[in-house]
Amino acid sequence: MLPLFENEKVLLIVRKHWFVMARTAILFFVLLFAPVIGSFLFPYVKTAIPEDLLYAGTNFFVSLYFAAISAFLFFEWMDYYLDTWIITSRRIIDIEQQGLFSRHVAEIPLSRVQDITIEVNGILETLLRFGTIRIQTAGERDFFIHDVPHLQELKNTILSQVETRQTEGPKEGPAAREYPSP
Template identity: 40%
Template sequence: MYTKHHFPNQKPNEKILMFIRRHWIVVAKIIILSILISVLPIAFYLFFARQYEFLSQDLYRSVYVLFNSAYALFVILFTFSNFIDYYLDVWIVTDMRVINIEQKGLFAREMSEKELGRMQDITSEIKGFWATVFHFGDVHIQTAGEEQRFIFKQIPEADEVTRQISDLAAEYRKAHPESGSEEDVA
């Protein structure tokens, strides 16, 4: 498992400098949405039980209980899968590289890494009212070559993370001039 001090395939003498998960507001939105959709069957019952007498009959009550059980199972599965996605999406910044571990469903995970010396364009993007109020956003990292961009999604203090990774990349390039981008070598 990934911790703030160790992760699989960690190189010898590699130090973890940042261990980043999505902002807590993301999981709060999931919990609030789950609570709201959990209340719907109760509100439905309270409204229709007073208006109509059909829910007092055994057959209709049994169908209603069956429907509510299936609905509750759906809500629990929705909440659980979204929490797993939140909890297992991790970005690790070490003194040598950046590792992106992204959960793609319950049984699929994508892990990729980029060396600090190959990073060229590091940008933060904060969109929307809530992102501005709670200080979270996305960090985009473009590397040399045709590789796809890293995107740190909905992380806290995106501007500060961008600055720190830019500083780390500059320090890494000074300490390891041979690891520069392909354009520098050509």
């Protein structure tokens, strides 16, 4: 877990909507049944390869195929599960898994948040109530949280913390350090 500043509280931990993983699971099951469909067509194919060699080669390649699509599913699940956004009382932390042993962590202090926009594109996103949140910040590029559920709750939580930070003023932390005047 990431270290928190003094008096900083975790408010929300957000992951992508379940439908993102469901799309991958559908592709996985289509790929899973492709060899079964191929096995029905296989008896009609005539080859010059001896039958025992053909049988052994088929078993090897089917096993390799299943191992490859299982690895594909594992990496997709890992990417889905480990990509998280943590909303705290002081900042937004984006943790993006990039491959097996690499991750990218970015954070935005709430004092830099200027505007939040919700984007819902398409009928599936509308029906399943998920989409993208775009956070505009002062002096930096926009920050996107893609394919997340509970958009309005997430937006309201962030905006209420931004408002709280503005009324209370900055507290200790990297964005609120005070330096002595010269």
